[in-house]
Amino acid sequence: MRIAIDTLGGDAGPAAAVHGAAAAVLAWPGLAIDLFGPVDQLSVELENLPRRLAAAGSHLSVHHAPGLIRQDQRPSDALRRGGQTSMALMLDHVADNGAAAGVSAGNTGALMALARRALGTVASIPRPAICTAIPTRGDGRCYLLDLGANVDASASRLVDFARMGEVMARHVDGLSSPRVALLNVGSEGTKGSETVREADALLAQMGSMNYTGFVEGDGIFAGSADVVVCDGFVGNAVLKASEGLARMLIERVQATFESHWGSRLVGMLARPALLRLKGELDPVRYNGASLLGLDGIVIKSHGSADATGFSYAVLRAAQEVSRGLPERLAFELGGRH
Amino acid sequence: MRIAIDTLGGDAGPAAAVHGAAAAVLAWPGLAIDLFGPVDQLSVELENLPRRLAAAGSHLSVHHAPGLIRQDQRPSDALRRGGQTSMALMLDHVADNGAAAGVSAGNTGALMALARRALGTVASIPRPAICTAIPTRGDGRCYLLDLGANVDASASRLVDFARMGEVMARHVDGLSSPRVALLNVGSEGTKGSETVREADALLAQMGSMNYTGFVEGDGIFAGSADVVVCDGFVGNAVLKASEGLARMLIERVQATFESHWGSRLVGMLARPALLRLKGELDPVRYNGASLLGLDGIVIKSHGSADATGFSYAVLRAAQEVSRGLPERLAFELGGRH
Structure with missing residues (x-):
C-alpha cells in the first residue's frame, strides 16, 4: 500500500511529516510513502532520520514540489494558483492512482477545495x-x-x-x-x-x-x-x-x-x-480527521501535530484504504439514485 | 435584600433548594429568602435544617405553591396551565416587587417563557x-x-x-x-x-x-x-x-x-x-445561569445542582441585584431607540 504525503503546511515544518511517515511505515508492514515537498529539504530530513526510524528510509520516496499553500490562503486562491504546491501535487498523485490515499497537515479549506477538484466526490454526496x-x-x-x-x-x-x-x-x-x-x-x-x-x-x-x-x-x-x-x-x-x-x-x-x-x-x-x-x-491532533465523501481517501493531520500525531494520521489513512472506504461509500450511498 | 426561590423542579427535590438558600443567607449578610413550594414539604425541610445552617432559618419564609412545572413540560403548556406552580408564583412575586430576584432549578424553557410573561424584557431586547x-x-x-x-x-x-x-x-x-x-x-x-x-x-x-x-x-x-x-x-x-x-x-x-x-x-x-x-x-451546575435581558433578575440553577450549587445560584442573583443589572441594561441598551 502506498500513501502520498504533503510534507509542508504543518507548523513544525517537514520534519514532523517525514518522521511521522517513517514511524507509520514501521508500524504498518508493507506501507510505502511518497513524500511531496522541496527535494533539498526532504533529502536533508531523510539523511537525518533518527536511528530508531532509519529502517523505514527505503520505503520513503521523494517527489519534488516547490510551492506551499499558506495557512491563511483562501481556498479560491489555492485553486487558482496552488498547482505546483506540495498539497496539490500530492492530491494529483492520489487522483492518478499513484497512491491509495493522501495526508496533509496544511490549510483545511484549501485541502478540501483541492481534494474535491482532484478526486471528485462519491456519487450523491455534493460536498464532503x-x-x-x-x-x-x-x-x-x-x-x-x-x-x-x-x-x-x-x-x-x-x-x-x-x-x-x-x-x-x-x-x-x-x-x-x-x-x-x-x-x-x-x-x-x-x-x-x-x-x-x-x-x-x-x-x-x-x-x-x-x-x-x-x-x-x-x-x-x-x-x-x-x-x-x-x-x-x-x-x-x-x-x-x-x-x-x-x-x-x-x-x-x-x-x-x-x-x-x-x-x-x-x-x-x-x-x-x-x-x-x-x-x-x-x-484531531492525535488521529487526524477524515475528509469523508471524496472519491478517494484524504486525511487532515492537525497543523500542530508532532511526528507521533502525523504518524497516526498516516495510519488512519492506511486503515481506511484497507477497509475500502470510498468504494463502500459509493456502493451504499450511490444506491439512493 | 429579598430573593424568591422556586424550591421544586430540581432533581434533588426541595431539600437542595432550601439548604442552598440557607447557605446563601449565611454567606450574604442581610439576605432574606421567600421559598415557594408545598407548605408541608417546606416546613419539614426547615425543621430539619442541619445544625450548621440553622441560624439562617429565621431569614427563610414559606409561600405555599402547590403545583410543579415538570422537566418535560412544554413552555406553551406551562404558560397555559402553570399559574399555581411554584415557578409561576415565585416569578409573580418578583414581578410584584415582593423580591428583587428569582431562582429556579426547574425546566429552562418554561422558566424563560413564564419569566418573560411575568417580568417583560428590557427595552429593545426582544428575547432574553x-x-x-x-x-x-x-x-x-x-x-x-x-x-x-x-x-x-x-x-x-x-x-x-x-x-x-x-x-x-x-x-x-x-x-x-x-x-x-x-x-x-x-x-x-x-x-x-x-x-x-x-x-x-x-x-x-x-x-x-x-x-x-x-x-x-x-x-x-x-x-x-x-x-x-x-x-x-x-x-x-x-x-x-x-x-x-x-x-x-x-x-x-x-x-x-x-x-x-x-x-x-x-x-x-x-x-x-x-x-x-x-x-x-x-x-452551570456551579454558578447557575442568568436569564439576561429580562426586566428583572432570574437565575437558572442546574437541574441536578446540590445545595452548594443552588447556594451559588442564589448568591449570583444577589450579586446581580446589588449591581443593579436590569437598570444598567435598560439604561445602556434602551439608548439605542
Missing part, C-alpha cells in the same frame, strides 16, 4: 464532510461530523453526514449496527432548530439505519452513540472548545496536585500520564 | 438570552451566551447578546472595558456563516464596545475574551459538550493515576481535589 473519532467514557469512541466543511448545512446534508458516518463506523470500525444520533439542544422532538427537526424526521424514516434520535452535547462523550451528526459550525465549535477545555483541565489538574501536596513531586510523577491523556483528548 | 461564566486559563472567567434560548439567532440578535454580555461583565464583574468576541469557525473575516459575518460587521462599527473580532472554540477557555457570543444552538452544544468532557476527563485522570501507581492510594488522595475541579468546570 470532516469527521474525526472522539474519545468517549468507557474507553470508547464516537465519530463526530461535520467539523467545519459545511456551515449552514441543510437537513438533507445532515442526513448525508449520518449516512457517511454510519458507513465509516460499520466498515472501518467493524460495528454491525452503529448507533447514529443527531446533536440538538434538547432530547425532545419539539426542541432545536427547524433544520435539525427536519433532519430528525428524515432519519427516523430510514429503516436501514440504527438512528437513535437526538443527543445533547454531553452525549458526545457519554458513549451513547457511535456517530454524532451536526452542522459544521456547531461541530467545529464543539471540537475546538473541547481541545481548549482539555488543555485547561490538564493544567489545572497539575496545578491542583502541586498545591494540594505542597510539593512538585506528584506533578512530576503525574506529568507523563497527563501528557498521554492530553493527547488522547485532542483527537 | 441565557448566559453563564465559564472558567478560563489563568483562573479567569468568560461569559458565554446564548446557551439555548435562541436557536437560529439573526445577526442583530447576536449584537444584542454582545451588548448584554458586555454590560454584565462591566457592571457585575467591574471590568472597565470587557473584550467581546464572536464565536466562529476560523479567525479570518472570510470564514463562517453569513449571519456571523454580518454580526461581525455590525459589531466592528460599534465604537462604544471593545470588540476584538472572531474567536474559535478553544478561545473560550483561553482567557482571550471576557464575553463570547454565539447562537443558542452552538452555545448549548459547546456548554454541554464541555460538561461531558470534564466529567470524562476527571474519571480518566483518576483511572490513570490509579493504574499508573499500582494502587488506589493516590486516587483516594486526589479525589477531593478532583471533585472540586469538576465543580469548577461545570459552570
Whole structure:
C-alpha cells in the first residue's frame, strides 16, 4: 500500500511529516510513502532520520514540489494558483492512482477545495464532510461530523453526514449496527432548530439505519452513540472548545496536585500520564480527521501535530484504504439514485 | 435584600433548594429568602435544617405553591396551565416587587417563557438570552451566551447578546472595558456563516464596545475574551459538550493515576481535589445561569445542582441585584431607540 504525503503546511515544518511517515511505515508492514515537498529539504530530513526510524528510509520516496499553500490562503486562491504546491501535487498523485490515499497537515479549506477538484466526490454526496473519532467514557469512541466543511448545512446534508458516518463506523470500525444520533439542544422532538427537526424526521424514516434520535452535547462523550451528526459550525465549535477545555483541565489538574501536596513531586510523577491523556483528548491532533465523501481517501493531520500525531494520521489513512472506504461509500450511498 | 426561590423542579427535590438558600443567607449578610413550594414539604425541610445552617432559618419564609412545572413540560403548556406552580408564583412575586430576584432549578424553557410573561424584557431586547461564566486559563472567567434560548439567532440578535454580555461583565464583574468576541469557525473575516459575518460587521462599527473580532472554540477557555457570543444552538452544544468532557476527563485522570501507581492510594488522595475541579468546570451546575435581558433578575440553577450549587445560584442573583443589572441594561441598551 502506498500513501502520498504533503510534507509542508504543518507548523513544525517537514520534519514532523517525514518522521511521522517513517514511524507509520514501521508500524504498518508493507506501507510505502511518497513524500511531496522541496527535494533539498526532504533529502536533508531523510539523511537525518533518527536511528530508531532509519529502517523505514527505503520505503520513503521523494517527489519534488516547490510551492506551499499558506495557512491563511483562501481556498479560491489555492485553486487558482496552488498547482505546483506540495498539497496539490500530492492530491494529483492520489487522483492518478499513484497512491491509495493522501495526508496533509496544511490549510483545511484549501485541502478540501483541492481534494474535491482532484478526486471528485462519491456519487450523491455534493460536498464532503470532516469527521474525526472522539474519545468517549468507557474507553470508547464516537465519530463526530461535520467539523467545519459545511456551515449552514441543510437537513438533507445532515442526513448525508449520518449516512457517511454510519458507513465509516460499520466498515472501518467493524460495528454491525452503529448507533447514529443527531446533536440538538434538547432530547425532545419539539426542541432545536427547524433544520435539525427536519433532519430528525428524515432519519427516523430510514429503516436501514440504527438512528437513535437526538443527543445533547454531553452525549458526545457519554458513549451513547457511535456517530454524532451536526452542522459544521456547531461541530467545529464543539471540537475546538473541547481541545481548549482539555488543555485547561490538564493544567489545572497539575496545578491542583502541586498545591494540594505542597510539593512538585506528584506533578512530576503525574506529568507523563497527563501528557498521554492530553493527547488522547485532542483527537484531531492525535488521529487526524477524515475528509469523508471524496472519491478517494484524504486525511487532515492537525497543523500542530508532532511526528507521533502525523504518524497516526498516516495510519488512519492506511486503515481506511484497507477497509475500502470510498468504494463502500459509493456502493451504499450511490444506491439512493 | 429579598430573593424568591422556586424550591421544586430540581432533581434533588426541595431539600437542595432550601439548604442552598440557607447557605446563601449565611454567606450574604442581610439576605432574606421567600421559598415557594408545598407548605408541608417546606416546613419539614426547615425543621430539619442541619445544625450548621440553622441560624439562617429565621431569614427563610414559606409561600405555599402547590403545583410543579415538570422537566418535560412544554413552555406553551406551562404558560397555559402553570399559574399555581411554584415557578409561576415565585416569578409573580418578583414581578410584584415582593423580591428583587428569582431562582429556579426547574425546566429552562418554561422558566424563560413564564419569566418573560411575568417580568417583560428590557427595552429593545426582544428575547432574553441565557448566559453563564465559564472558567478560563489563568483562573479567569468568560461569559458565554446564548446557551439555548435562541436557536437560529439573526445577526442583530447576536449584537444584542454582545451588548448584554458586555454590560454584565462591566457592571457585575467591574471590568472597565470587557473584550467581546464572536464565536466562529476560523479567525479570518472570510470564514463562517453569513449571519456571523454580518454580526461581525455590525459589531466592528460599534465604537462604544471593545470588540476584538472572531474567536474559535478553544478561545473560550483561553482567557482571550471576557464575553463570547454565539447562537443558542452552538452555545448549548459547546456548554454541554464541555460538561461531558470534564466529567470524562476527571474519571480518566483518576483511572490513570490509579493504574499508573499500582494502587488506589493516590486516587483516594486526589479525589477531593478532583471533585472540586469538576465543580469548577461545570459552570452551570456551579454558578447557575442568568436569564439576561429580562426586566428583572432570574437565575437558572442546574437541574441536578446540590445545595452548594443552588447556594451559588442564589448568591449570583444577589450579586446581580446589588449591581443593579436590569437598570444598567435598560439604561445602556434602551439608548439605542
